[in-house]
Ligand SMILES: NC(=O)C1=CN([C@@H]2O[C@H](COP(=O)(O)OP(=O)(O)OC[C@H]3O[C@@H](n4cnc5c(N)ncnc54)[C@H](O)[C@@H]3O)[C@@H](O)[C@H]2O)C=CC1
């Protein structure tokens with residue numbers, strides 16, 4: 001049988017710890033279904049910087065292009081060490097170029113509440129029960145990729161970042177979001193800021209036009225400030241949220257709070273082919289690295305998305321998700337999910353133990 005190449009970029013701080021647990025799950029599936037994976041280690045971020053002085057070597061991109069999919073851990077150092085040469089510009093030097101290089105303009109971030117964790121949400125149980133929100137975030141344009149610069153205005157320094165979108169960039173992500181809505185509950189909420197941002201006016205125009213091709217899908221519009229509030233007040237109103245790169249980045253961290261921890265959320269970054277990049281939505285969490293306390297579920301659920309979107313293995317994707325839900329239902333909790341006083345039946349476990357438990361359900 002032909003080997004399937006999976007590129008792995010373990011990342012920094014908690015990145016290698018949680019990626020290792022995700023790979024255990026992938027190995028268990030490989031054995032169970034007699035698949036053959038060729039796991040290709042790809043150097044990037046801190047690891048590449050230490051060796052080559054760059055965050056994303058050409059060789060990494062070349063090898064990545066030969067893979068069916070990429071599993072990535074978070075890149076980056078402690079926010080307070082932003083000026084350290086190893087970490088300064090890691091976003092511009094590795095994360096953003098990696099997404100852009102493969103034209104991965106669609107970023108899917110789904111917040112689906114786990115029944116067994118509802119009590120962890122800071123929002124009332126009846127408000128959060130059953131929520132299932134898919135944020136479709138544009139990933140290769142907008143303010144993170146726009147012109148940046150420095151100038152002197154009235155004798156003082158001014159730094160700027162430009163938010164700019166082309167019609168075609170909005171159109172292609174809008175089409176994706178309507179297609180996903182058709183597979184879900186047929187509702188798209190466009191989140192932008194068209195009362196003040198010219199680029200948001202274009203989002204509104206283009207999305208309204210695309211919506212005409214999807215008469216079965218309801219489109220509504222919300223300004224981003226209100227959307228940030230509505231996510232907490234009434235998250236059940238959302239099905240698909242379609243939004244720009246920066247707004248999607250911010251709102252997806254916020255939405256993760258509804259579930260109980262950001263350590264539960266994977267993401268898929270896709271272009272027009274089956275090739276995809278799978279990474280947790282969170283960062284490298286430097287303050288909890290090396291202590292066996294990080295939640296590996298975000299990375300383990302990346303395996304489910306990788307199976308579903310890149311390898312066409314929806315049943316095994318469901319199997320991984322069911323194994324995660326079972327571990328949580330049986331009360332296993334990493335530290336971010338553990339509330340001793342409220343949760344007598346729960347069992348505090350480390351990163352490795354959580355990975356082992358989920359893997360054991362798959363291995364059978
Ligand atoms: N895609 C990527 O590679 C991303 C990289 N980053 C980078 O990560 C670094 C740290 O960023 P921060 O802003 O501190 O955000 P962060 O997401 O790393 O951490 C925010 C909070 O969430 C907690 N957390 C995150 N993941 C967790 C997990 N799996 N289990 C338990 N708790 C978890 C952290 O302990 C911290 O309290 C920065 O260098 C940033 O640029 C941030 C976001 C995405």
Ligand SMILES: CC(C)CC(=O)C(=O)O
Pocket residue numbers: 091095096144249281282
């Ligand atoms: C470089 C940043 C845009 C990474 C990030 O925060 C994200 O993609 O969630």
Ligand SMILES: [Mg+2]
Pocket residue numbers: 249250253281282
């Ligand atoms: Mg982010």
